[in-house]
Amino acid sequence: MGDFILAIDQGTTGSTVALMDAGGRLRASVNHEFTQHYPQPGWVEHRPADIWASVRKGIRAVLRKRLCRPSDIAAIGITNQRETAMLWDRDSGEALNNAVVWQCRRTTDFCEALKSAGHEKMVRRKSGLLLDPYFSASKFRWLLRNTRGVGRKLKAGKVLGGTVDSYLVWQLSGGGAHVSDVSNASRTSLMNLGSLGWDSELLELFEVPADILPRIVPSSGVLAHTRGVKGLPDGIPIAGIAGDQQAALFGQACFTPGDAKCTFGTGSFIVMNTGGELLYSRSNLLTTLAWQLGETGKPVYALEGGAFVCGAAVQWLRDGLQIIKRAGEVETLARQVEDHGGVEFVPALTGLGAPHWAPEARGMLCGLTRGSGRGHIARATLDAMALQNADILMAMERDLGKRMKPLRVDGGAAANDLLMQIQADVLGRKLIRPRVIETTVAGASYLAGLGVGLWSGVGEIRKIWEAEQEFRVKMTPHRRRQRFASWQKALERTLL
Secondary structure, three states: OOOEEEEEEEOOOEEEEEEEEOOOOEEEEEEEEOOOEOOOOOOOEEOHHHHHHHHHHHHHHHHHOOOOOHHHEEEEEEEEOOOOEEEEEOOOOOEOOOEEOOOOOOOHHHHHHHHHOOOHHHHHHHHOOOOOOOOHHHHHHHHHHHOOOHHHHHHOOOEEEEOHHHHHHHHHOOOOOOEEEHHHHOOOOOEEOOOOEEOHHHHHHHOOOHHHOOEEEOOEEEEEEOOOOOOOOOOOEEEEEEEHHHHHHHHOOOOOOOOEEEEEOOOEEEEEEEEOOOOOOOOOOEEEEEEOEOOOOOOEEEEEEEEOOOHHHHHHHHHHHOOOOOOOHHHHHHOOOOOOOOOEEEOOEOEEOOOOOEOOOOOEEEOOOOOOOHHHHHHHHHHHHHHHHHHHHHHHHHHHOOOOOOEEEEOHHHHOHHHHHHHHHHHOOOEEEEOOOOHHHHHHHHHHHHHOOOOOOHHHHHHHOOEEEEEOOOOOHHHHHHHHHHHHHHHHHHHO
8 A cells, every 4th residue: 555645625716636645744735726707796606627627637736746656645535615516417427507606695595585484493403504505405406496407317317416525526436436425415404413314304495306415424434446537546545535624623633522723715614623412503603524434433523613705805805906916915914004993894705604694794894094005904804804713713612611722723824924813812812823734635634544544543643733833812801802892893884
């Protein structure tokens, strides 16, 4: 058996392919972006062919680095943007429509109708999720009702549906496996958290036929094998799958109940390990599956709260307002001012997520004066990214009835030292940034390595994980209260 893991991190704006060795060292990483499609306000789509092309490019680019031979790859791990739904042809593997992305709000009216009809309590009890267009079920329903020719293909048994992990496994295995791991399945609103199977009542509510959906499998173990992928030998085990946020939790070695992490990506997500306990939130947070190790492994659950727009807010400063040329310039610009100067930016560019769940909310930039400049807008953006997370964390603490441990941070924006210090200040507790901030890649690699026995267990992985920097609180409690009061006023205006 080889001693390298090939990790595929399929994200919202691009795909990263990486190589990790048996010592847990990230040896290579290549990213390819792809086009985002916005056919109507509030709608977000991807072309599945673009997703698969970006993954294939990444595989070729990593192998060209000649750090290992293809035969040295012991396993493949997959982590992916969650909730994004798609349909494809069982025979050809070609998509039947564009994928409806997790950010897309096109099914808001349908979800509101289900709420009004009193279905949310049942949906939440069974799936752990709220009735919101964020999750996959209503997206599948929309695709089934709005894809040309789908009725004829359904009758012929030619339609397959799934989240991005399912689509990638199908392509990597040459159509040999239609599977989804428990963490991704738990984000569809169609899986029963107790039985870990598709729930007939939920399927009926969302009008999704069970036979188009993948088989639900553990997050770690030999789940499929490669076949017909250019540059890769046939037979490489696909041995680890997890949704991006669960992969990051695993990659941060958050193996003990109460351990938590925050990933700063397109959105930002705080996830806390609750162990074998199905803990339902009283504060509009989500109960989700963290992972399951092997067929006989017990499921590990988590509480989660996510803000839909985090790094995407910086992209908007770059592409929409054009006040920066590169995303990395936001820290330099924000450091030019002492603080936000009264400027508030609520980045509800695709609605508000936890704990508000307001899909109709729209972004707001307020508090501007003649003295306001680009620096204040940049600083208000970083503040907003941190304050959204603080709202979620405080909701988690209300559910737990106690303060959380120091928060582990990761994701691309975690490299921004100013943002990390702001986050520590508004949270009022220490942040820990790991040596490897690509923790989604790390988590997918660890799960795959465990699945083929490259590592013996989570204890061995815990020894691999290393801290790189800590950010300690510098803001006084009085200043923190003032900062929150200003933020809450802006939030209230957004939610009117």
